[in-house]
Amino acid sequence: MSESTMVSTFPRRQLWYLFKKEFHGFFLTPVAYVFTVIFLVLSMVFTFYLGNFFDRGQADLIPFFNFHPWLYLFFIPSLSMSLWALERQMGTIELLMTLPITKWQGVLSKFLAAWAFSGIVLVLTFPIWITVDYLGSVDHGVVLSSYVGSWLLAGTFLAIGCCVSVLTKNQIVAFLMTVLICFLFMVSDFPIVLDVFSEMPQSVVDFVVSLSMLQHFQAISKGVLALQDVLYFCLMIAVWLTATVILLEWKKAE
Amino acid sequence: MIELDAVSRSFNGRQVVSDLSFQVQKGEVLGFLGPNGAGKSTTMKMITGFLAPSAGHIQVAGINVAQSPVAVKMQMGYLPEGAPLYTDMEVGSFLKFIADIRQLRGIHRQKRLDEVVQQMELGAVWYQPIGTLSKGFIRRVGIAQALLHDPNILILDEPTDGLDPNQKHHVRQLIQELSHNKLIIVSTHILEEVSAVCNRAIIIHQGKKIIDDTPQALESRSRYYRAVSLRFDSHVDSGPIVSTLRHHAALGEIEQDHDHHVRVLSIDGQSILPTITELIRQHNWPVIDAYVERGRLEDVFRALTIEGADPNVLSASLHNKKVEVA
Numbered sequence: 192m193s194e195s196t197m198v199s200t201f202p203r204r205q206l207w208y209l210f211k212k213e214f215h216g217f218f219l220t221p222v223a224y225v226f227t228v229i230f231l232v233l234s235m236v237f238t239f240y241l242g243n244f245f246d247r248g249q250a251d252l253i254p255f256f257n258f259h260p261w262l263y264l265f266f267i268p269s270l271s272m273s274l275w276a277l278e279r280q281m282g283t284i285e286l287l288m289t290l291p292i293t294k295w296q297g298v299l300s301k302f303l304a305a306w307a308f309s310g311i312v313l314v315l316t317f318p319i320w321i322t323v324d325y326l327g328s329v330d331h332g333v334v335l336s337s338y339v340g341s342w343l344l345a346g347t348f349l350a351i352g353c354c355v356s357v358l359t360k361n362q363i364v365a366f367l368m369t370v371l372i373c374f375l376f377m378v379s380d381f382p383i384v385l386d387v388f389s390e391m392p393q394s395v396v397d398f399v400v401s402l403s404m405l406q407h408f409q410a411i412s413k414g415v416l417a418l419q420d421v422l423y424f425c426l427m428i429a430v431w432l433t434a435t436v437i438l439l440e441w442k443k444a445e
Numbered sequence: 446m447i448e449l450d451a452v453s454r455s456f457n458g459r460q461v462v463s464d465l466s467f468q469v470q471k472g473e474v475l476g477f478l479g480p481n482g483a484g485k486s487t488t489m490k491m492i493t494g495f496l497a498p499s500a501g502h503i504q505v506a507g508i509n510v511a512q513s514p515v516a517v518k519m520q521m522g523y524l525p526e527g528a529p530l531y532t533d534m535e536v537g538s539f540l541k542f543i544a545d546i547r548q549l550r551g552i553h554r555q556k557r558l559d560e561v562v563q564q565m566e567l568g569a570v571w572y573q574p575i576g577t578l579s580k581g582f583i584r585r586v587g588i589a590q591a592l593l594h595d596p597n598i599l600i601l602d603e604p605t606d607g608l609d610p611n612q613k614h615h616v617r618q619l620i621q622e623l624s625h626n627k628l629i630i631v632s633t634h635i636l637e638e639v640s641a642v643c644n645r646a647i648i649i650h651q652g653k654k655i656i657d658d659t660p661q662a663l664e665s666r667s668r669y670y671r672a673v674s675l676r677f678d679s680h681v682d683s684g685p686i687v688s689t690l691r692h693h694a695a696l697g698e699i700e701q702d703h704d705h706h707v708r709v710l711s712i713d714g715q716s717i718l719p720t721i722t723e724l725i726r727q728h729n730w731p732v733i734d735a736y737v738e739r740g741r742l743e744d745v746f747r748a749l750t751i752e753g754a755d756p757n758v759l760s761a762s763l764h765n766k767k768v769e770v771a
Contacts, residue, residue, distance in 0.1 A: 202519060208545040212534075219533040219574075282529030286590075289493045289525070290546050291518040444456070444496050 202291045209292065209300030210307075217308050222270075227312050230266055234258065234316055250327030255319055256337045256412045260377055260405055263348050268369035270309065271352025272362045274301045275439070280360040284443055298435045302346075302353050302428075309345040313338065333414030340411030343424035344404060348373050350431035357438045376427075379403045446471050446628050447492060447598065452501035453652075454487055461487045462652040465501070469645075471597070474624045476643035476660065477632035480750045484652040485632040486526045489602050492630070493523045505598065519548070522596040524604055526632075528587030532576030536567055536586055539575060540593065547594035557593055564619065565589040580607040588616065592623075599629045605638060617642045636742035640664070650750045664740030671711040672697075672738045673721050678731040679705050686730055695720050708738075 217223040234255065238244050242254025278284040287297060323329045352369040359365050375384055380403035388396050400406075404427075407420040447469045454462040462484040469475050479485050490496040492503055494514040503510040505517045531539055540561070544554050562568055565585040570578055575586060584607050591599060604620070605613045620629060620642045631643065639646050640660045648656040648663075656663065664670055677683055683704055690709055691699050696717055697710035711717045718737055725732050 202515065202546070202548050205546060208542065212542045215538070216531075216533065281532070282525065282527060283531055285490070285495055285525040286523075286529055289495050289518055289521070289523045290543075291515045291548075292546065293515060444490070 205292045206296050206300055206303075209296055210304050213301050213304035214307060217270075217304070222273075223308065226266065226270065227315065230262065230312050231315060234262060235319070237262070238319065250323055250329045252319065252323055252329070252334050252337060253412070255316075256341060259341045260344060260408060263345055264370060264373055264377065267309065267345055267348035268352050268366045268373065270305050271349050271356055271369060272365040273356070274305065274353055275356040275435075276359050276362045276365045279357075279443070279445075280362075288443060294436045294439055298353065298432055298439060302349060302432060302435075305349050305353075306342075306346050309349065310342055313342055313345070330414065333412075336414050336416045337412040339416065340408050340420070340424075343411070343421065343428075344408050347376075347404060347424050347427045347431070350428040350435075351376070354431045354435040354438065357435050357442055373404075376402060377404045380406055446506055447630075448502075448504040449488075449492070450502045450504075452488070452491060452498045452503060454484075454491060454496060454499050460652055462491070462498075462649075465649070465652070465654055467647060467654060467657060469628055469630065471628050472625060473645050474620065474629045474631065474643045476639035476646040477630055477649070478634070478636070478639060478646055478746065479649040481634070483649045483750070485649060486602055487652075488649070489523075489600050489630065489632060490525075493521055493600055494518055495525075519594075520596055521598045521600060522591035522594065523599075524587045524591045524601045526602040527606075528584050530575045530583060530586055530590070533574060535572055535574055536578070537571040539586070540567075540589060543590050543593050549594060557595065561589045561593050564592070581609060581612050584608055585612070588619075597627055599623065599627055601629070601631045603632055603634075605633065605635065613638075636746055639742060640739075648746065648749055655749055660742070663742055663745050665714055667740035667742070667744045668710060669708075669738045669744060670714050670740030671716055671718075673709045673711075673718055674734070674736055674738060675707045675709065675721070675732055676734040677705045677707075678733060681705070681731050683707065686728070689724065689728065690721075693720070693724070 217226075237258040238255040242258065244254050247254065275284070278287060288294070320329070320334055323334075324331075348369075351372050352365070355369045355372065356362075356365045359368070378384055380400040385396060385399065388399050401423075404424075407423045410417060410420045449466050449468070452462060452465045453460065465484075465488060477485050477488070487496065491498050492505070492510070494510045494517055497511055506520055508516050510517045534542070540558060544558055549557055562571065565588055567582070567585060567589060570582055570586075575583060578586070584604070588601070588604055591601065601620075605616050608616060617638065620631065623629065624642075624644075631638070633639065643660055646656065646658060646660050646663055647654055677686070683701075687699055687701060687707060690696055690707065695712070695715075697712045700708040700710070702708070709717060709721060716737075718735075721735065724730070725735070
């Protein structure tokens with residue numbers, strides 16, 4: 192057929208255009224501003240009041256980063272809950288998925304936009320770094336490593352949130368389910384999770400323990416940017432995003 | 446250009462589209478008709494690559510939709526049912542996003558944006574968030590989005606739903622203007638729209654194709670096809686006239702709306718106007734109006750899609766009738 196010859200070029204830069212749209216999307220509603228302000232305020236409050244930042248008399252950011260997993264536990268799901276649930280609820284998923292894009296481009300663009308946004312919010316906490324450096328000499332390597340770890344942790348939470356968001360049209364359900372799943376992965380080396388696996392072989396228990404996000408995050412925030420911890424987060428992100436792509440095909444029509 | 450081959454789709458074991466086959470060529474405007482839930486939208490979603498068929502194949506411009514969905518999507522403009530759009534975005538930034546994704550570049554991109562904005566009269570709302578627009582405007586943004594890359598194939602799911610009569614007219618005109626070098630599929634449940642813009646109509650019912658014909662041929666299946674309506678002067682006693690008409694062998698059934706309005710049905714779609722004018726002349730009846738009806742699509746549609754009717758039986762009987770007429 193002659194028409195088929197017309198399709199010679201494959202669409203290019205689709206991921207970038209989608210990313211741009213998604214990223215701008217955060218700023219079209221108050222979400223981005225509310226998120227940023229509350230996150231920054233809470234992270235400071237936690238550091239200075241609950242973390243005894245001054246009383247410790249140490250020039251490091253351990254009290255600051257220690258609270259990140261707990262802040263993310265509620266902040267990241269609020270960012271990820273709408274990603275797919277809203278598309279499905281509004282029906283715009285049909286518009287989106289009939290544009291000349293692949294499922295991976297759709298999933299990645301949303302994830303990357305949210306991850307980039309969380310990265311910017313993280314960067315905006317820099318005054319505390321300067322403060323600590325002013326008060327005493329800080330190990331910049333450890334701080335940088337902690338920031339990287341924190342961002343990877345945020346990415347993992349987001350990947351989980353993406354996946355859960357595809358499963359429901361209800362944003363509140365997406366939020367709560369994401370909180371729950373993230374919590375379970377955070378504390379998978381605690382009795383709260385391990386008791387469930389107590390009857391299982393030791394290898395299973397070891398595997399569950401090794402999934403603990405808190406452990407991997409703490410390892411990185413001690414200043415050791417070990418390959419296995421970074422790999423853990425990257426693998427988690429990859430697995431959850433792959434699941435998102437698979438579930439998207441299954442769920443989009445409902 | 447579009448070819449459906451024994452396409453079926455089921456949701457959770459419920460068959461929504463079953464064994465649907467048809468071909469559409471460039472230049473055709475196909476009206477897709479059927480009651481709510483007949484499978485119109487599901488079929489369109491499969492053609493556009495949003496849904497995969499449970500069975501069967503769909504080819505668009507020689508490309509299998511399931512194998513190369515992106516290549517197919519590039520050539521298509523699609524308005525999904527209900528025109529879902531990103532309500533937080535402004536009209537302008539939304540259309541620019543679509544232009545980018547549709548690979549429009551440079552001067553051509555600006556030219557197409559200008560053209561579409563003019564065509565759909567969106568200039569005044571360019572900076573407005575889509576969510577703040579009226580239903581008519583939202584529908585027009587949805588159509589603009591589908592037209593932007595000047596696709597060879599346009600799939601419009603209820604494009605005039607929610608538009609006022611002027612806007613409906615405008616959209617129909619647009620479809621007609623576009624139709625000479627495109628393939629257009631329009632789903633609708635407004636039957637006048639089919640006569641107005643389509644040169645082919647497919648009626649589907651319970652997921653099956655029951656009619657595939659021109660709108661004119663569909664009208665000819667109506668019992669009112671070529672019926673003659675007569676209106677008399679109000680002083681006249683229509684009784685004797687009706688009785689004369691009723692006993693005339695060449696005329697069909699007589700329907701009387703009220704005393705002074707009579708509708709004479711045709712037999713087997715024969716032209717009866719000459720017979721009736723002759724009668725009027727002979728008896729010197731005081732007729733004010735006399736006109737020939739085109740046939741009512743509503744009628745045909747209802748007959749074919751009445752709840753619980755078996756579409757196979759109906760289509761068979763209609764087919765026979767058509768043979769008789771021919």
